[in-house]
Amino acid sequence: MKNIKFAMPSLKDARMRKSKIVPTIRYTVEEKYKTLGLNKSYAIFTYGCQGNEADSEVMAGILEEIGYEKSSDPMNADLVILNTCAIRENAEQRIWGVLGQLKGKKRENPDMLIGIAGCMPQEENTTNKILESYGFIDLVIGTHNKNHLPKLLFEAYMTKAKVVEVISSEGEILEDAPKVRESHHKAWVNIMYGCDEFCTYCIVPYTRGKERSRAKEDILKEVEELVSLGYKEITLLGQNVNAYGKDLEVKYTFGDLLYDLDKTGIQRIRYTTSHPRDLDELTMQAMHDCKSVMPHLHLPVQSGDNEILRRMNRKYTYEVYMEKINQLRKLVPDLALTTDIIVGFPNETKEQFANTLKLVQNAKFEGAYTFIYSKREGTPAASMPDDITEEEKHKRLEELNIYVNQGYLEGHKRFLNQVVEVLVDGPSKNGEGMMCGYTPHLKLTHFKCEDLSLIGQIVKIKITEAKTWFMIGELCE
Ligand code: 5AD
Ligand code: SF4
Numbered sequence: 322m323k324n325i326k327f328a329m330p331s332l333k334d335a336r337m338r339k340s341k342i343v344p345t346i347r348y349t350v351e352e353k354y355k356t357l358g359l360n361k362s363y364a365i366f367t368y369g370c371q372g373n374e375a376d377s378e379v380m381a382g383i384l385e386e387i388g389y390e391k392s393s394d395p396m397n398a399d400l401v402i403l404n405t406c407a408i409r410e411n412a413e414q415r416i417w418g419v420l421g422q423l424k425g426k427k428r429e430n431p432d433m434l435i436g437i438a439g440c441m442p443q444e445e446n447t448t449n450k451i452l453e454s455y456g457f458i459d460l461v462i463g464t465h466n467k468n469h470l471p472k473l474l475f476e477a478y479m480t481k482a483k484v485v486e487v488i489s490s491e492g493e494i495l496e497d498a499p500k501v502r503e504s505h506h507k508a509w510v511n512i513m514y515g516c517d518e519f520c521t522y523c524i525v526p527y528t529r530g531k532e533r534s535r536a537k538e539d540i541l542k543e544v545e546e547l548v549s550l551g552y553k554e555i556t557l558l559g560q561n562v563n564a565y566g567k568d569l570e571v572k573y574t575f576g577d578l579l580y581d582l583d584k585t586g587i588q589r590i591r592y593t594t595s596h597p598r599d600l601d602e603l604t605m606q607a608m609h610d611c612k613s614v615m616p617h618l619h620l621p622v623q624s625g626d627n628e629i630l631r632r633m634n635r636k637y638t639y640e641v642y643m644e645k646i647n648q649l650r651k652l653v654p655d656l657a658l659t660t661d662i663i664v665g666f667p668n669e670t671k672e673q674f675a676n677t678l679k680l681v682q683n684a685k686f687e688g689a690y691t692f693i694y695s696k697r698e699g700t701p702a703a704s705m706p707d708d709i710t711e712e713e714k715h716k717r718l719e720e721l722n723i724y725v726n727q728g729y730l731e732g733h734k735r736f737l738n739q740v741v742e743v744l745v746d747g748p749s750k751n752g753e754g755m756m757c758g759y760t761p762h763l764k765l766t767h768f769k770c771e772d773l774s775l776i777g778q779i780v781k782i783k784i785t786e787a788k789t790w791f792m793i794g795e796l797c798e
Pocket of ligand 2: 519524
């Protein structure tokens with residue numbers, strides 16, 4: 322198959338941070354692409370973070386606008402796009418596995434078009450591997466050019482070549498793109514894109530570009546529309562939402578945004594992800610003052626050891642982290658705190674790992690995503706010497722998870738016999754005749770009920786059982 326390379330990724334270019342203000346692009350689609358997808362079905366498989374879920378909703382919006390219909394049989398759709406994640410090796414392995422399955426499907430149906438999008442193509446080695454060994458992939462597109470999807474599909478159909486466009490730039494801000502949202506009561510709202518933190522283990526600043534904030538007017542307009550459509554909950558998205566506004570010409574920060582969003586009438590506001598260094602007093606005060614800002618914070622700590630934190634380039638210490646959460650707990654006493662932790666960072670000693678365990682006990686986390694460090698080509702940590710065996714890394718993860726799981730359980734136990742408000746998502750997988758949803762503290766709650774008209778409503782539930790991964794309760798009349 323011949324290749325059309327509009328642009329190839331470069332980690333070196335992706336590392337650059339140049340202009341202060343990045344351009345805002347208003348989405349439009351050229352007339353000639355508007356019927357490209359007529360009588361064709363599409364499927365998007367999404368991996369990784371909520372940012373990718375939000376991006377998939379935009380890609381779905383763009384595809385439906387040009388005529389595609391969502392497939393009821395995703396593995397056999399006319400167009401299949403994998404929206405990928407590059408954060409850890411195991412995330413990538415899963416995706417290579419799905420691509421293997423799709424290769425078989427394409428053999429049965431040669432007209433099927435297969436695309437790979439998201440963070441993986443932003444890595445040079447991945448895109449080179451696709452070009453060398455994955456001939457059945459028709460389209461390779463990165464994180465910065467979703468708006469070019471119609472043009473790239475058009476090229477792929479017209480030329481029958483493999484079309485590659487992966488841009489390694491600081492990125493732009495895309496506004497006015499159509500979206501097909503997965504939920505009718507909960508919505509993702511991007512407030513910023515990219516990351517400038519450059520934690521030494523992390524590939525995201527290379528795959529997602531420079532930190533860039535959407536204009537507050539665009540965010541408020543989007544949320545006001547969501548309120549008018551009956552949405553109950555929004556989750557504000559960014560790699561480091563606490564840095565929101567730093568790149569804007571006007572002085573306007575994340576805390577200011579929370580106060581303004583609270584006035585829109587949306588009932589629940591969540592946000593993710595935060596960086597401890599940038600969590601400021603105004604944000605904490607807003608969490609106290611704004612009724613709609615939920616009493617849950619996901620604040621990744623990564624390690625409890627100061628030397629490891631320094632080598633990770635996290636720019637805070639154990640002491641600063643504890644001080645911040647104590648300060649926030651004074652304002653929001655019932656706060657549910659969750660975190661991310663990495664074990665087995667290069668040359669992490671047993672003592673350094675023990676400091677992480679100590680932190681987990683002291684910080685009283687009610688949940689954590691825990692990971693074994695994964696080497697990412699092109700990041701500074703990838704060239705750090707590492708003498709920890711795989712076996713030892715797995716042992717540390719298991720030990721850590723014992724403490725973390727206790728935190729989950731304690732976090733549920735504190736609601737026993739209390740009445741909590743649950744935003745109902747739908748039927749639960751926890752048993753026949755059960756439904757489920759989340760509380761303000763982001764606790765998954767199952768309850769006996771079969772009334773589908775409650776989906777998207779906030780109901781009162783009395784908690785009767787606390788398990789590690791969820792709570793069980795009874796619907797109050
Ligand atoms: N290895 C392991 N975990 C990582 N994370 C980011 N990069 C890596 C890596 N190379 C984790 C961090 C981050 C979360 C989204 O993923 O904990 O907060
Ligand atoms: Fe990665 Fe650190 Fe940015 Fe989070 S803050 S996306 S861990 S570089």
